[in-house]
Amino acid sequence: MRTDVHTLRLGGPASTPLPSVGCGLWLDRINGLGRLARQLDAVMPRHLDALLDLRSSRALENLPGLMDSAAERDIPVWLYVICDDHDPTGSLSMLARRLEGLPGTPAGMLVTPAAYLKSYQPDGVWPSGTSPGQARMAARVLWPELALGGGVPTYFTELNRCRPDPSSIDFITHAVSPIVHAADDRSVMETLQSVPDIVASCRALAPTTPYRITTTAIGAWTNPYGECLTPNDGSQRVTLSDDDPRQRGLFAAAWGVGFMARVAYAGVDAATLSSLGPPFDIGAESLHPVGHAIAGLCRAAGQPLRQLKLDGAELAALAWQTELPAVIEVWIANLSADAVPLYIEGVDLLELSRLAAVGDGFQPAPSVEARLRAGETDRLKGFEILRLRVQNPGSGPDC
Incomplete structure (x- = not known):
């Protein structure tokens, strides 16, 4: 065994498929339906999680265009609705009227009273208005056949302090942000270590309920713990x-692959990464690296996962059976800023590409492919992502 490098070994079939992979969208921040259409065509997300604040007239104005664009592409829309604290029935009834006659219907809905966007201590003073459970009951009257969720559009901390009754919900949900406590590169990557524990804790709250992690990225769209977000000109960590400036580079793509590796093998049902338009934009005229990574993961959603054995914490990897029985796709991301030596053991490499920092996504890397195919090591650069296609060891010859 090589002790001086990170060794990757392919294992057998995993117990779960790659979950549905989608993108978020803030209806009050859409920058034109033409731009939205281009992003949808470039990424083809398996679902959209749309944040709809009923207090925003712009969000409501953009709703028909979103539903039309999604229906044209057969993309399910999950509405994350922010409603009035004291009159949820009134604001939700208005939404019901707006939805009538629109193309398609939402795949599901989470309804959150606005006050519950903030975080409250268990023994502190909680909002006196409508609770999330009461808002969900009001929505159930209006949409008796619709999947209605429990949880929050913010983070697991808020969900854990305001736990829904599992018998009253059709899915459970929360987001993840790695820059709540610290924002340096190392700390942000280290947050990935806690993701399996978060997933296990949420599963324990509703063991048999579908589990959907909503829009997750490097940044934060709201501050549950203070008055406002931290001002940023787009260059500050x-x-x-x-x-966050890292959203536009390889860092966000590597973090996203690391996040998907954690939640996929932990068995979540759906994961939503970044957004079409602000606040976590995947890119407009050309996709950021994270956009290309998400597009590749979206294409593979639903494919059977394969187990991997990987030495060291600096790398993250996931693998799945492609539509070709003889081919397995493997993604490897360097989660550190330093180069990491990689060796692939017992794998018949068919094809290799590398995600470009700028440009057209994954590009062939013939020198890297030649070294790994020859049984040599390669040094993955900081935050680099490799995409490999390898022979399925259990497929046998093509007879």
Whole structure:
């Protein structure tokens, strides 16, 4: 065994498929339906999680265009609705009227009274208005056949302090942000270590309920713990900001692959990464690296996962059976800023590409492919992502 490098070994079939992979969208921040259409065509998300704040007239105005664009592409829309604290029935009834006659129907809905976007201590003073459970009951009257969720559009901390009754919900949901406590590169990557524990804790709250992790990215779209987000001109690495510069580079793509590796093998049903338009934009005229990574994961959603054995914490990897029985696709991401030596053991490499920092996504890397195919090591650069296609060892010859 090589002790000086990170060794990757392919294992057998995993017990779960790659979950549905989608993108988020803030209806009050859509920058034109043409731009939205281009992003949808480029990524083809398996679902959209749309944040709809009923207090925003712009969000409501953009709703028909979103539903039409999604229906044209057969993309399910899950509405994350922010409703009035004291009159949820009134604001939700208005939404019901708006939805009548629109193309398609929402795949599901989470209804959150606005006050519950903030975090409250268990023994502190909680909002006196409508609770999330009461808002869900009001929605159930209006949409008796619709999947209605429990949880929050913010983070697991808020969900854990306001737990829904599992018998009253059709799915459970929350988001993840790695820049709540610290925003340096190392700390952000280290947050991935806690993701399996978060998933296990949420599963324990509703063991048999579908589990959907909603829009997750490097940044934060709201601050549950203070008055506002941290001001940022788009160049600062700061906590609780909605304009983190790493969203536009390889860092966000590597973090996203690391996140998907954790939640996929932990068995979540759906995961939503970044957004079409602000606050976690995947890119407009050309996709950021994270956009290309998400597009590849979306294409593979639903494919059977394969187990991997990987030495060291600096790398993240996931693998799945492609539609070709003889081919397995493997993604490897360097989660550190330093180069990491990689060796692939017992794998018949068919094809290799590398995600470009700028440009057209994954590109062939013939020198890297030649070294790994020859049984040599390669040094993955900081935050680099490799995409491999390898022979399925259990497929046998093509007879």
